[in-house]
Amino acid sequence: MTGEMPLPGMLAVARRRALLAESDLVHLAYAGADVATLTAVRVLVDERFATLAGLEAAADAAGSPARPVLIDRLLFARERVKALVAPPGRPAHPVLLGRIQLAVADAGHRLLVFLASDGAPVDDELVGLDADQVRISSEIDQSLWDEAIAAAGGLDGE
Numbered sequence: 001m002t003g004e005m006p007l008p009g010m011l012a013v014a015r016r017r018a019l020l021a022e023s024d025l026v027h028l029a030y031a032g033a034d035v036a037t038l039t040a041v042r043v044l045v046d047e048r049f050a051t052l053a054g055l056e057a058a059a060d061a062a063g064s065p066a067r068p069v070l071i072d073r074l075l076f077a078r079e080r081v082k083a084l085v086a087p088p089g090r091p092a093h094p095v096l097l098g099r100i101q102l103a104v105a106d107a108g109h110r111l112l113v114f115l116a117s118d119g120a121p122v123d124d125e126l127v128g129l130d131a132d133q134v135r136i137s138s139e140i141d142q143s144l145w146d147e148a149i150a151a152a153g154g155l156d157g158e
Helices: 008-031 035-061 067-084 094-117 124-156
Strands: none
Touching (some): 008 035, 008 094, 067 094
């Protein structure tokens, strides 16, 4: 995008594409996909979430998001967390542990933004903690991914 405001439909499509890609990653992980496949799908997931973040940033550049936009973002974050939860009776898959942490941190961030926009008191310390959590969660995601892939590669002889 070249600094233009994205259409609301573009955001909805970008959210859906990101969630579908991440759902594919979840499905493939539990289906026992090989390391190369999981890695390729994770790259796609990251690209789709980066596209979504860019569209949201472009929309936000035009002014503070309206309440319905913040609610949409919060509902999407909830949907994302739910999509990453392990199937009943199964533990979380090792390659998804970091994604879950990242999604929960994102949901917490979106809740904080929503509450602040609704007039809830949000001090600088809370904003700083939120920013730290989002950053740390991204690092945890990468670290847990690397560990899980190394373990899977070791099992596969890669």
